[in-house]
Amino acid sequence: MKEKIIEELKKARSKDLTFSSGRILGSMCTRPHPIAVKAYRMFIETNLGDPGLFPGTKEIEDRVIKMIGSMLHAPESMGGRMTSGGTESNLTALWISKKMSGKREVIVSESAHFSFVKASSLMGLKIKVLPSKNYVADAEMLRKAISRDTACVVGIAGTTNLGLIDPIEEMGEICEEKDVFFHVDAAFGGFVIPFLQEMGYTKKKFDFEVNGVSSISVDPHKMGMSVIPSGVLLLRKREWLDVISVESACTHTRKQMSLLGTRPGASAAATYAVMKYLGKEGYMDVVKRCMAATAYAEKKLTEEGFELVVKPETNLIGVKVKDAGKIAEKLSAIGWKVGVDEENGFIRIVFMPHVKKRLIGEFVKDFKSVVS
Numbered sequence: 001m002k003e004k005i006i007e008e009l010k011k012a013r014s015k016d017l018t019f020s021s022g023r024i025l026g027s028m029c030t031r032p033h034p035i036a037v038k039a040y041r042m043f044i045e046t047n048l049g050d051p052g053l054f055p056g057t058k059e060i061e062d063r064v065i066k067m068i069g070s071m072l073h074a075p076e077s078m079g080g081r082m083t084s085g086g087t088e089s090n091l092t093a094l095w096i097s098k099k100m101s102g103k104r105e106v107i108v109s110e111s112a113h114f115s116f117v118k119a120s121s122l123m124g125l126k127i128k129v130l131p132s133k134n135y136v137a138d139a140e141m142l143r144k145a146i147s148r149d150t151a152c153v154v155g156i157a158g159t160t161n162l163g164l165i166d167p168i169e170e171m172g173e174i175c176e177e178k179d180v181f182f183h184v185d186a187a188f189g190g191f192v193i194p195f196l197q198e199m200g201y202t203k204k205k206f207d208f209e210v211n212g213v214s215s216i217s218v219d220p221h222k223m224g225m226s227v228i229p230s231g232v233l234l235l236r237k238r239e240w241l242d243v244i245s246v247e248s249a250c251t252h253t254r255k256q257m258s259l260l261g262t263r264p265g266a267s268a269a270a271t272y273a274v275m276k277y278l279g280k281e282g283y284m285d286v287v288k289r290c291m292a293a294t295a296y297a298e299k300k301l302t303e304e305g306f307e308l309v310v311k312p313e314t315n316l317i318g319v320k321v322k323d324a325g326k327i328a329e330k331l332s333a334i335g336w337k338v339g340v341d342e343e344n345g346f347i348r349i350v351f352m353p354h355v356k357k358r359l360i361g362e363f364v365k366d367f368k369s370v371v372s
């Protein structure tokens with residue numbers, strides 16, 4: 001019986017793609033680091049929704065929050081929670097800002113992730129779209145956009161489609177002046193930009209170093225090389241979590257301050273393990289290799305006459321094509337899974353750690369023949 005079930009599972013799994021094939025070019029997830037997988041297994045039965053039963057696991061979550069806080073220049077007053085990913089972190093940030101302000105309008109840039117559409121639908125929030133300039137938020141328009149009803153402004157550090165960084169410093173200054181909650185969605189960029197800054201690739205600031213920043217989403221299950229699901233929401237002040245606190249009589253701590261009830265402690269353990277193991281040097285190395293692959297692809301593609309949408313700021317590029325949707329389908333049929341932005345007419349490629357340089361030449365050749 002057991003063997004039969006396992007066989008059935010193997011059959012289903014064999015239909016899946018794997019990151020180790022290297023042909024997944026449109027995902028922000030990657031193969032988790034082996035130490036994260038080991039830690040995940042060790043903590044498989046733990047539940048952070050009931051920390052009274054798992055105080056050791058709760059300590060690990062607190063350490064993860066502290067480590068990521070220190071990576072993102074969070075002040076002593078900071079607090080946070082592990083989440084299931086960028087969507088939950090973004091929903092929670094908006095939930096907190098709505099509760100704190102009693103207002104319902106959220107200003108997001110054009111390139112914001114669709115999780116904000118979900119947040120708007122769930123919480124009855126009114127989304128006001130901030131126009132973009134060269135695919136990033138136009139900070140000059142923000143001052144005018146903020147109104148008496150604004151609960152929150154959202155900036156993106158590592159946009160989903162192009163990996164670009166919004167002008168967080170200018171946006172932060174305006175939000176501080178207008179006393180509006182400013183959430184930075186660094187679900188993708190949170191484990192990239194700090195290392196790019198360290199290596200001198202960028203001078204842009206995006207985290208709590210910027211005074212007006214109230215909260216940040218960052219996903220260990222993307223460039224952090226942890227397991228799915230692993231997200232983190234950080235808040236400048238830990239007491240802001242109190243506004244979403246609910247009585248949870250059936251748990252041993254009797255209070256919960258998170259969107260989810262039962263939460264996987266295994267994700268906290270996995271994230272802790274990979275962060276401790278890789279450390280700053282290890283992540284710098286990962287990011288350096290991803291950036292080298294990005295630069296190599298840029299060179300190969302431009303040599304073949306392709307044009308990039310914009311100069312890449314992180315390990316993500318957009319390549320202009322006609323009929324982007326059709327091109328993506330054709331590439332998919334021959335095994336290359338790319339992202340696509342049909343509205344702006346480009347193919348999106350994310351150079352995650354599993355995307356090896358040696359496959360890029362092969363991809364560019366296939367891409368060229370599909371396009372011509």
Ligand SMILES: Cc1ncc(COP(=O)(O)O)c(C=O)c1O
Nearest residue numbers: 028085086087113160185187188
């Ligand atoms: C900028 C950004 N925010 C949020 C998300 C949502 O993350 P998740 O799919 O982990 O919920 C993504 C996903 O790609 C993203 O790129």
